[in-house]
Amino acid sequence: AQTVTQSQPEMSVQEAETVTLSCTYDTSESDYYLFWYKQPPSRQMILVIRQEAYKQQNATENRFSVNFQKAAKSFSLKISDSQLGDAAMYFCAYRSALGNDMRFGAGTRLTVKP
Amino acid sequence: DTAVSQTPKYLVTQMGNDKSIKCEQNLGHDTMYWYKQDSKKFLKIMFSYNNKELIINETVPNRFSPKSPDKAHLNLHINSLELGDSAVYFCASSQTNRAGNTIYFGEGSWLTVV
Known part of the structure; x- marks a missing residue:
């Protein structure tokens, strides 16, 4: 079974600065999504960014970008120009191209300091 | 206009009671899910239905029974509630082979068993 590991239970960043959240995963498959x-705090799960494993180019969504290293099975999230509204739990997730569910990491709690 | 809606959002009930959480999605997706998020924020899949057919049934007590009357609905019924059932329950949906099979979540139902 695929596993997703987020090694940072908590992170903090100063407003307007950049922070990187780490995620590694374990799989024997070649086709998958991250x-x-x-x-x-409202508990709503909001999609931030998606990466297809077959794409070499790292996904970017405004201030959010990823560093996808397929060989290393690493998928980190970079948040640039951090804002107070970025404070939240961030979950990394893996989904097989063939599978029917999504596996989540344990989460990283991000605090943004004004 | 909520894409995945679940009711009730908050539920406080006594041990031993039976309760249901309803879920509806208006995205036209073919797959629906129930996830459980415990007090440590860990997200774990419980069930998945594709076109009304059960395709994932993780190790969940048989007090939990999902029902999918049609593709747009997946309800969760819980019998004989226990203290350990207290959690946030998320309904979600996705469309096979579209947008990386991205899963879209409802707002969650906070269940407290006293």
């Missing part, structure tokens, strides 16, 4: 979800 995701970062944000969960603010």
Whole structure:
């Protein structure tokens, strides 16, 4: 079974600065998708960014970008120009191209300091 | 206009009671899920239905019974509630082979068993 590991239970960043959240995963498959979800205190799960494993180019969504290293099975999230509203739990997730569910990491709690 | 909606959002009930959480998606997706998020924020899949057919049934007590009357609905019924059932339950949906099979979540249902 695929596993997703987020080694940083908590991170903090100063407003307007950049922070990187780490994620590694374990799989024997070659075709899969990786995701970062944000969960603010409201508990809503919000999709931040998605990466297809067959694409070499790193996904980018405004201030959010990923560093996808397929050989190393690493998928980190970079948040640039951090804002107070970025404070939340961030979950890394893996989904097989053939599978029917999504496996989540344990989450990283991000604090943004004004 | 909520894409995945679940009711109720908050539920406080006594041990031993039976309760249901309803879920509806208006995205036209063919797959629906129930996830459980415990007090440590760990997200774990419980069930998955594709076109009304059960395709994932993780190790969940048989007190939990999902029901999918049609593709747009997946309800969760829980019998004989226990203290350990207290959690946030997320309904979600996705469309096979579209957008990386991205899973879209409802807002969650906070269940507290006293």
